[in-house]
Amino acid sequence: xxxxxxxxxxxxxxxxxxxxxxxxxxxxxxxxxxxxxxxxxxxxxxxxxxxxxxxxxxxxxxxxxxxxxxxxxxxxxxxxxxxxxxxxxxxxxxxxxxxxxxxxxxxxxxxxxxxxxxxxxxxxxxxxxxxxxxxxxxxxxxxxxxxxxxxxxxxxxxxxxxxxxxxxxxxxxxxxxxxxxxxxxxxxxxxxxxxxxxxxxxxxxxxxxxxxxxxxxxxxxxxxxxxxxxxxxxxxxxxxxxxxxxxxxxxxxxxxxxxxxxxxxxxxxxxxxxxxxxxxxxxxxxxxxxxxxxxxxxxxxxxxxxxxxxxxxxxxxxxxxxxxxxxxxxxxxxxxxxxxxxxxxxxxxxxxxxxxxxxx
Ligand code: 1DF
Ligand code: MN
Numbered sequence: 170x171x172x173x174x175x176x177x178x179x180x181x182x183x184x185x186x187x188x189x190x191x192x193x194x195x196x197x198x199x200x201x202x203x204x205x206x207x208x209x210x211x212x213x214x215x216x217x218x219x220x221x222x223x224x225x226x227x228x229x230x231x232x233x234x235x236x237x238x239x240x241x242x243x244x245x246x247x248x249x250x251x252x253x254x255x256x257x258x259x260x261x262x263x264x265x266x267x268x269x270x271x272x273x274x275x276x277x278x279x280x281x282x283x284x285x286x287x288x289x290x291x292x293x294x295x296x297x298x299x300x301x302x303x304x305x306x307x308x309x310x311x312x313x314x315x316x317x318x319x320x321x322x323x324x325x326x327x328x329x330x331x332x333x334x335x336x337x338x339x340x341x342x343x344x345x346x347x348x349x350x351x352x353x354x355x356x357x358x359x360x361x362x363x364x365x366x367x368x369x370x371x372x373x374x375x376x377x378x379x380x381x382x383x384x385x386x387x388x389x390x391x392x393x394x395x396x397x398x399x400x401x402x403x404x405x406x407x408x409x410x411x412x413x414x415x416x417x418x419x420x421x422x423x424x425x426x427x428x429x430x431x432x433x434x435x436x437x438x439x440x441x442x443x444x445x446x447x448x449x450x451x452x453x454x455x456x457x458x459x460x461x462x463x464x465x466x467x468x469x470x471x472x473x474x475x476x477x478x479x480x481x482x483x484x485x486x487x488x489x490x491x492x493x494x495x496x497x498x499x500x501x502x503x504x505x506x507x508x509x510x511x512x513x514x515x516x517x518x519x520x521x522x523x524x525x526x527x528x529x
Contacts, residue, residue: 181500183258189506191516192262194523197366197418197467197490199269200252201245202288206231212275221379222369222389223275244494245269248295252493253302259499261491265527266292267306267334271368274311274339281310285320293328304529306334306364311349312342318355325361331527332362332416337394341371344397345404353410362414362463362526367394367422386468386495395422402457403435405450414461416526418490421464425478428455458482463526465490466518470501472508479514488526489519 209227212218230238244251248266256264268288273281285308292305307324309317324330333356335344344353344365356363367390370378374393378384398417407413417424424431431454438447452460464478467490478487489505491497508515523529 181498181503183260183499185503186260186499187503187506189260189515189519190512191520193260193502193519194263194265194489194529195256195261195491195493196265196416196465196488196523196527197364198264198266198493199245199495200248200266200292201269202291203246205268205284205288206242206246208276208280208284218275219372220275221372222375222384223271225379225384226271226369241494248291248303249298253299255493255497256302259491259497260502261493263302263304263529264491264493265304265306265331265523265529266295267364267366268292268308270336270366272308272334272336274336274368276310278310278313282313282316282320284308285310285317286323289320289324289328289330293324293330296329304527305330306332309333309335309352311335311339311344311352314349314351317352321352321355321361322359325359331529332356332364334364334366336366337368337397338371341373343400345400345406350409353406353413357410357413360412361528362416364416364418365394365398366418367391369393391419391422394419395424398422398424398462399431399454402454402461403450404446405448407457407461408451411461414463414526416463416465416488418465418467418492420466420469420474420478420487421458421462421482424458424462425464425481426474428458428481431455455481459486462486463488463522466505467492468496470498470504472504475505475508475518479510484514484517485522485525487518488522 210231213227230241273285288308296303296305307321307330309320311317321333369384370389370393375384378389383389435454439449459482463486465488466475
């Protein structure tokens with residue numbers, strides 16, 4: 170399979186899509202209420218809010234005259250015909266939609282809590298209007314964890330949403346901090362997955378990424394989010410919440426590739442009692458990756474990496490995702506259709522794994 174570069178294969182068209190024996194369910198798709206664009210504009214203009222990651226990301230998407238920013242602004246805010254027409258043109262039967270990164274996690278606590286509820290109502294309405302095309306994940310404000318737990322319950326049980334979206338760190342803090350545990354506990358009790366989606370690295374981490382332009386989706390996102398997932402494992406969050414399931418995009422943000430070394434060096438660290446926070450776990454790092462983590466193919470229409478994940482995690486743990494509207498080439502859909510996999514495994518990848526994980 171050849172690598173797909175933006176601009177080269179945008180030319181593939183919908184008529185090149187094959188008729189396939191599965192539904193294509195894309196599981197990491199983003200939206201942004203127009204009101205959140207306004208809040209983000211306010212943050213950009215607020216001199217007392219100085220998150221370098223947010224400023225570079227939304228300085229670009231809100232202010233750049235580039236075609237990419239203009240289109241992404243238009244596509245993000247639509248939950249109707251424009252989105253549906255793009256799905257049709259790319260052969261996507263259903264999107265699992267979530268508030269775009271960083272969601273409410275850059276807002277002050279109270280605003281974050283109320284805006285999450287507002288966005289969830291909006292997304293739930295769109296899903297009810299198009300029940301065969303849209304499913305949604307609930308936004309929550311991790312920095313108000315008790316209310317986040319309540320909002321997740323409302324999202325699942327009242328609004329019909331299918332999981333929680335969390336955009337990695339919240340003001341530089343990670344979900345293994347006990348202050349966030351009520352949210353992990355709620356997700357486990359509700360038997361609903363947390364989608365741990367990337368965010369730009371926090372102020373503490375971003376400097377050497379930013380000065381080379383590597384802070385965003387090219388690499389900083391993956392480093393930040395892979396680190397977050399690994400912290401959840403090594404700090405024992407899955408021993409504490411053994412049924413918790415976390416969905417991670419971009420093929421697990423590289424952790425499946427690292428699996429052997431993570432097991433080896435984690436054990437070396439534990440045996441040597443080198444770190445206070447690296448305690449023995451019930452299982453190996455790889456056991457948690459196989460039992461508590463699902464990965465999606467967002468941004469990775471690439472056979473060697475998809476096959477590695479299926480190999481080391483199991484075919485039931487790898488789900489298709491597109492990453493609309495940040496990456497949505499029909500050529501990538503065709504490439505994923507054309508993977509050298511059995512019909513059964515392809516149907517799991519595109520359809521049935523997502524149906525099980527998100528209870529669609
Ligand atoms: C980008 C990509 C930005 C993704 C995102 O949120 C995002 C990007 C602001 O390409 O700048 O969520 N993504 O998931 O691929
Ligand atoms: Mn994404």
